[in-house]
Amino acid sequence: MDNDHSASGALSGAVPVVAYHPEEPLDDGEIEIPALNVAVGAGNRIHTEPVEEERRFRYSLEWVRRYGLKADKLIRYKVRGSSMDPFISDGSWITVEMGTTQVTDGSVYLLRYGDQISVKFLFRRYDGGLIVRSFNPSEPDVVVPAQDLEHIKVLGRVVESTNMLIKAIK
Incomplete structure (x- = not known):
């Protein structure tokens, strides 16, 4: 069993890594998810900004x-x-299901608030408003009363993040 994909093979580093090139056709049961050429904010007053890398990510259907x-x-x-x-670090990638805008308390969403696009936890308030919450405890909650909901737009639900544990060297 030297060439298997068992847990022992993965832990020993014996599982082969196969490179692919973007121009290669998709395998059966694969899809590509586009990575838009913008960075979204997970901070205060961060606006969308260009990202130099343009990519597509392959996923299993x-x-x-x-x-x-x-x-x-x-x-x-x-x-x-x-x-x-x-929870989601600077430089990480998130996968967003655009158009999924029905707020489930405690889920993470991509939202537009004024001229900012942010990634935040959302919670419904008893009065119909929202609480916009960061994971970092040094960031205060933003309370959006029901009468101010016109200033916030939920763009989609974050369904996955690829969290970077190291900093880029370039």
Whole structure:
């Protein structure tokens, strides 16, 4: 069993890593999720900004089905800022199911608030408003009363993050 994909093989580093090139066709059961050329904020007063890398991420269609996601609504974004640290770190990628805007308390959403696009936890208030919460405890909650909801737009629900545990060297 030297060439298997068992846990012991993975722990020993014996599982082969296969590189692919973006121009290669997708395998059966694979989809590509676009990564938009913008970074979204996980901090105070961070606006969208260009990201130099333009990418597509390959996913298993089985993964999409398992979680009941809509493949054509999934988009990846780069995160900038520390308000969601360490849950979602600066430089991480998030996968957002765009158009999923029904707020479930404690879920993470991509939202537009004024001219900012941010990644935050959302909670419903008893009066119909929202609480916008960062993971980082040094960031205060933002309370959005029901009469001010016109200033906030939920763009989609964050369904996955790829959290960077190291800093880029370039």
